Every structure is written in structure tokens, then in C-alpha cells.
Amino acid sequence: MTKIEELYQTEDWKTEKHVPAIETKEVGEGIKVKATVGKEISHPNETEHHIRWIELYFKPEGEEYPIQLGKYEFTSHGESAKGPDTSGILAEPKVVATIKAEKPGTIIANSYCNIHGLWTNEKEL
Numbered sequence: 683m684t685k686i687e688e689l690y691q692t693e694d695w696k697t698e699k700h701v702p703a704i705e706t707k708e709v710g711e712g713i714k715v716k717a718t719v720g721k722e723i724s725h726p727n728e729t730e731h732h733i734r735w736i737e738l739y740f741k742p743e744g745e746e747y748p749i750q751l752g753k754y755e756f757t758s759h760g761e762s763a764k765g766p767d768t769s770g771i772l773a774e775p776k777v778v779a780t781i782k783a784e785k786p787g788t789i790i791a792n793s794y795c796n797i798h799g800l801w802t803n804e805k806e807l
């Protein structure tokens with residue numbers, strides 16, 4: 683049986699970047715979390731090849747289970763009634779969430795490319 687963690691990739695290859703970059707910044711009483719696929723080298727955003735979603739989790743230090751912060755679906759990749767790559771409307775794989783966390787822990791960002799599968803990254807808070 684395949685374990686889900688075996689399907690997540692953490693290192694990138696070729697000239698495409700799939701691993702979600704995580705940036706955090708304190709804002710007021712909260713923490714702004716930004717996750718981006720293709721921050722340094724753009725990932726294709728075409729009808730046939732694109733990033734479908736990014737999801738964010740927080741795993742508090744010392745706790746057993748992660749807490750899902752959000753899941754963001756990118757549903758427009760150029761398709762229209764005229765065919766693939768005709769609309770010029772593209773949802774870019776970037777998300778910003780503001781969270782509050784009373785404990786330190788780890789932000790985990792997962793992403794899914796419709797061609798190249800599951801990717802993950804994490805950052806300590």
C-alpha cells in the first residue's frame with residue numbers, strides 16, 4: 683500500500699518550480715502567510731499544465747495532528763468555449779492567509795500540479 687507521504691515531492695527538477703515557497707510576516711496580532719508556486723521560476727499556467735491547488739496546515743509544536751488553515755483552488759487556466767488556452771484568464775498559484783497562533787509550530791504548504799503531482803514544503807514559525 684502506498685503511503686500518501688511517499689507521493690509528496692520536496693525537491694524540484696528541470697526548469698520548473700513546483701515546491702511552494704512559504705513566506706511569513708508578523709502583522710498586528712496575526713501572522714501573514716504567503717505561499718507561492720513558481721516564485722523564482724514560473725510554472726506553466728496553461729489549460730493542459732497548471733497548478734490546481736495549494737493547501738496550508740499548521741502543526742503546533744508538541745501536538746500530534748496538523749490543523750488545516752485553508753485550501754485554495756485555482757480553476758481558470760486559459761480555457762473557454764473557443765477551446766484550450768483561448769480565454770487569457772489565468773488564476774495564478776499564489777495565496778495569502780492571515781492566521782493567529784498562540785503556540786510556535788510549523789507551517790506546511792502542499793501543492794498539486796495536474797501533470798507532476800504533489801509537492802510540499804514547510805517553515806517553522
Ligand SMILES: [Fe+2]
Nearest residue numbers: 698795797798
Ligand atoms: Fe508541473
